Amino acid sequence: MPVLIRIARTLRRTLLQAVPTILGIVILNFFLLQLAPGDAADVLAGEAGSATEESVAALRARFGLDSPVLEQLATYLGNLAQFSLGFSPRYGMPVADLIAQRLPGTLTLMAVALFIAILLGVVLGSLMASFAGRIPDRLLSIFSLLFYSIPSFWIGLMLIVLFSVKLGWLPSGGAATIGSQLKGFPALLDKARYMVLPATSLALFYVAIYARLTRAAMLEVKNHDFVRTAYAKGLTPFGVTARHILRNALIPITTMAGMHIGGMLGGAVVVETVYSWPGLGRLAFEAVMGRDFTVLLGILLLSSLLVIIANAAVDLVHAWLDPRIGAR
Structure with a gap:
């Protein structure tokens, strides 16, 4: 078809x-x-x-x-x-206008967080599947599940303490430098600095889910006949993994990513409040209060x-x- x-x-x-x-x-x-x-x-x-x-x-x-x-x-x-x-x-203004002001910030934050979560999850899951049952698999499993078990607000606060207070590398809150007149690439780079911590805080919770899901899906696909046929044709292990195993393993991952959109919107309430990010999550909190x-x-x-x-x-x-x- x-x-x-x-x-x-x-x-x-x-x-x-x-x-x-x-x-x-x-x-x-x-x-x-x-x-x-x-x-x-x-x-x-x-x-x-x-x-x-x-x-x-x-x-x-x-x-x-x-x-x-x-x-x-x-x-x-x-x-x-x-x-x-x-x-x-x-607020004394139409709700549509109010949401339109905050929506781009939340969509950008969610897109970056989802990209980070899927990328890290797929990479970690692929490594775990490659070393299934061995020490690297167990260590990566513990590492990923650690962030799944810790509340997102605590992770956010610890990231602020480490990268903003102690090291001074990244800003602790906001969406851009106040009063900045930057344009073009410098302005984009400035906004990216403010997005690193909130996007990472929002993404770390989901890394373990995608890692475990990728590992399980890849181990299941490895046992299929078409994978053994690909090896018999002389394809390299990397080629078989990238073109056959990982592609078929992406189906449950993309399914879970669609289900996590709503969860990320809920998590954005906490993250946007911790980092003073001007998005829908913080607006929802203000509307409730x-x-x-x-x-x-x-x-x-x-x-x-x-x-x-x-x-x-x-x-x-x-x-x-x-x-x-x-x-x-």
Whole structure:
């Protein structure tokens, strides 16, 4: 079956599954947030310090927080039908504009962290599979599982202590040098320095998963007949590993990577808070503390869309790696 036909079938199947999934996620998130105590009017009144019951009621009426729950849900769904995420009471601006300001930072951080995690995981897993059952395999397993067992916030703090406080090599927080007028490659290099620690902190948790998964997949593929045929044809061990074993082992790895998009968004809340990174994770934390549920609903909806898009991309990669998948 041609590659384009397999990709088209995969996209059609994904889109048919995505629409009811997104609608269910929106409704479920809305009702779950309604169970949380307080609202944005309470927080704004508390910060004012001298608010009265009348002023709090006026705030609720202004932002539609005094309406029945079903009416609020109908209003929110109506806004979504018009491609609007609503208005933020706390920030005083449309939620879409607020998310647009923070989204590039989170996407960049997640992309770099996922790249680091997969690269280190595949390299370590390949080495572990090559020395299966021997001392290097056991040492690398302990090394990778160590970072899997340690909380990400503690890793982040220790990286700050080591590379920022003790060695002074990297900045401890932020996204770029304040007041910097750099442009072009110097500006890119400056932002990269600020991204090293948060991206590494976010990635280290997943390195052990990809390493163990790569090791298991490669050991399984090694026993297949086509691998023995490749060796019989005179291919070098490196050629057999790169062209046959590793390619087939990438299918479970890409599947797990798609599943980890949502987990990385959750981990970004901690990492972005520790490193003062201006992204969606930190915005979600601020929205929870400020009871700004309109912003939080927008972030949850966007997070769901990102997970669905990532899974669709994984399906496309599978259709390319294995023609049998796209033919189903």
